[in-house]
Amino acid sequence: MKKFFTILICKLLRFVGKLIGKGSSMPGQVALKLCPDILKRVELPRYIIAITGSNGKTSTVEMIAHILTQNGKTVAWNREGSNQIEGVTTMVLSNATLSGKVKADILLIESDERYAKKTFSYIEPTDYVITNLYRDQLTRNGHPEFVFDAIADSIHDGTRLILNADDPLVSVFGNGRENVVWFGADELSSDEKELHSVYNDGAYCPLCKAPMDYSTHHYNHIGHYACTSCGYRRHDTGYTVTAVDLREGWLELDGKYRISLALKSLYNIYNILAAYTVARLVGIDGQAIADDMNDYVLKNGRVIQFRLGTRKGTLLTSKHENSISYDHSIRVACACEQGADVLIIVDAVSRKYFTSDVSWLWDIDFEMLNNENIHEIVLAGAYVNDLAARFSYTGIPQEKIKLYEDIPEAVDYLNSGRNEYIYTITCFSDKEKFLSKVEEV
Numbered sequence: 001m002k003k004f005f006t007i008l009i010c011k012l013l014r015f016v017g018k019l020i021g022k023g024s025s026m027p028g029q030v031a032l033k034l035c036p037d038i039l040k041r042v043e044l045p046r047y048i049i050a051i052t053g054s055n056g057k058t059s060t061v062e063m064i065a066h067i068l069t070q071n072g073k074t075v076a077w078n079r080e081g082s083n084q085i086e087g088v089t090t091m092v093l094s095n096a097t098l099s100g101k102v103k104a105d106i107l108l109i110e111s112d113e114r115y116a117k118k119t120f121s122y123i124e125p126t127d128y129v130i131t132n133l134y135r136d137q138l139t140r141n142g143h144p145e146f147v148f149d150a151i152a153d154s155i156h157d158g159t160r161l162i163l164n165a166d167d168p169l170v171s172v173f174g175n176g177r178e179n180v181v182w183f184g185a186d187e188l189s190s191d192e193k194e195l196h197s198v199y200n201d202g203a204y205c206p207l208c209k210a211p212m213d214y215s216t217h218h219y220n221h222i223g224h225y226a227c228t229s230c231g232y233r234r235h236d237t238g239y240t241v242t243a244v245d246l247r248e249g250w251l252e253l254d255g256k257y258r259i260s261l262a263l264k265s266l267y268n269i270y271n272i273l274a275a276y277t278v279a280r281l282v283g284i285d286g287q288a289i290a291d292d293m294n295d296y297v298l299k300n301g302r303v304i305q306f307r308l309g310t311r312k313g314t315l316l317t318s319k320h321e322n323s324i325s326y327d328h329s330i331r332v333a334c335a336c337e338q339g340a341d342v343l344i345i346v347d348a349v350s351r352k353y354f355t356s357d358v359s360w361l362w363d364i365d366f367e368m369l370n371n372e373n374i375h376e377i378v379l380a381g382a383y384v385n386d387l388a389a390r391f392s393y394t395g396i397p398q399e400k401i402k403l404y405e406d407i408p409e410a411v412d413y414l415n416s417g418r419n420e421y422i423y424t425i426t427c428f429s430d431k432e433k434f435l436s437k438v439e440e441v
Contacts, residue, residue: 003042003100006035010093024082028089039122043101045076048123049278052111053131053150053170054144055325056271057083058300060131061110063275063293068106069205070292071284077108085119086111092123106282113147116154122137127154127281129162129274134168135201137321139357144201146171162277164270164425165235166222172206173247174235183277184234187224187239190266191216197327198365207232217332219266220324239277241269246335257290262297264335267328272296300411301431306424306438313422316432320349320427323363330364333423342374343414345407345426345434347381358386370396375420378402380410381430411437 012028014390031038049064065077068430076095078087085440088109094432096102110181111119113133133144141147148169155161161177164170174180196219202221205212217223226233243252249261251269253276261268272293279289297303304315316329333342349356361383377400379387384405391401404410411434414422424434 002035003038004098005092006031006038007042007096007098007100009034009096010090014094014340015091023087024078024080024090025084025086026090028086028091028093031089031093032086036047039092041090041100042096044092044123045102045104045107046228047106047127047282048109048125049106049129050109050111050116050120050123050125051274052113052116052154053129053130053164054113054134054136054147055319055322056131056267056274057110059268060129060271060274061108061300062298062300063271063296064278065108066218066296067275067279067289067292068282071279071288073105073106073282074103074386075106076102076104078110082113084115085122088119088123111154113151116151120156121397124156125159127162127278128159129214129278130164130173131270131274132164132324133169134200134220134322135360135363136319136324138360139321143284145206148172148206148226159299163224163235164274165237166224168202168212168216168221168225168232168234169206170192171235172232175207178236181239181277181281182235182237183239183267183273184334185218185244185273187216188218188244189384190244190246191218191223193217194367195220198323198363198367201242205230205232222270225357233249239273239280241273244269247337253290254286257286260294261288263293263303263332265328266334267324275327277309304431304435305441306422306435307441308411308422309436311414311422312441313424313438315424315426317431318425318427320346320429321357321360323360323365326364327368329423329425330366330368333425334368334373336373336421336423338421339373339375340421340423341376341378341414343378343380343410343422343426343434344370344426344431345381345389345410345424346376346379346383346387347407347433348427348429349383358383361386361390364390366391366396367394367407370394374400376400376402376418378404378410378414380404380407381426407433408437
């Protein structure tokens with residue numbers, strides 16, 4: 001009766017929450033108070049696939065769910081991105097019968113990397129995807145090695161790990177384990193032999209701390225690496241990006257499946273590769289996956305097309321306090337060969353931790369915007385002066401940079417007499433402040 005009552009209350013609260021537009025964490029929070037081990041009491045599907053990492057979790061989960069449902073699988077997943085235990089509990093119980101059986105072929109769980117241990121103390125994934133480890137939200141996460149320890153505590157012995165072989169920080173999770181699947185990219189035409197980013201978290205071996213040698217960098221510390229001392233090195237991959245042309249907008253998987261890209265970004269390519277790997281392991285045909293992912297546009301609001309007067313543009317939603325996320329948005333803007341203006345908004349720093357820490361701005365490679373494809377740069381929001389201080393070190397001519405503390409004033413400026421394409425780069429917290437001033441298309 002306790003299980004029945006808890007599931008019923010969760011379903012009712014979720015129904016009411018949808019009606020009034022509230023989030024998906026509260027029903028799970030109440031359910032866990034009523035029955036702390038409710039996740040142990042439900043009957044779960046054969047496949048329980050978990051995804052965690054610093055970046056790309058929500059997009060990867062959406063892509064996996066899309067592929068699987070297109071190929072006849074029923075999938076229960078946290079489509080709203082509520083990825084701590086309360087949100088996961090809401091999702092699981094909302095997809096369960098009152099007797100406690102989850103009605104799906106596959107349970108697909110996006111988990112916050114810091115709190116995965118708590119979620120997976122109740123649920124043992126059959127498969128566990130770890131996408132990457134980056135500098136992320138310094139206030140709560142500190143250093144990537146701290147996040148590594150948090151994820152390590154969430155891994156069960158019987159779980160198959162699906163790991164990004166190109167990330168030396170992630171690959172350590174596979175040390176000494178047999179049940180590991182590796183995905184990654186071959187050397188690509190867009191690679192660099194020397195790293196030019198603002199920082200390098202792959203400079204030293206995560207095992208012995210000796211210098212690391214890279215034969216190629218895809219971006220930042222993601223690439224082909226080998227320790228100069230202990231022999232730790234990139235693993236061979238079972239599922240592979242074999243070619244990429246970001247200018248033309250396509251990638252090739254395993255030497256035979258070509259996918260057209262709606263978003264021409266290496267960041268997006270790794271999300272597609274992780275989704276492809278999971279779908280192949282579940283038994284989906286490679287060509288079917290490629291067909292499903294051709295020109296796929298994310299539904300999670302990370303990328304939004306808009307119109308401002310006669311001008312067209314794209315909003316790229318980046319993750320605040322996460323320099324890698326911003327770097328990739330900037331790369332997309334810089335690849336615009338017809339020329340573009342860029343609007344960068346920092347009006348809020350964190351949705352949880354009100355420290356006004358802006359140190360992460362100095363890790364973003366804003367120097368990339370010193371590019372002939374970028375015409376004007378508009379900086380806006382409450383932290384415009386912090387942005388201006390960072391930009392003063394980029395070498396970008398000052399006359400190309402406009403400053404507006406008021407976001408509507410920045411939008412009005414962009415709507416007054418210019419014709420270039422616009423890329424707006426901001427975070428989840430600030431994007432509606434911009435979207436309320438433009439027309440989504």
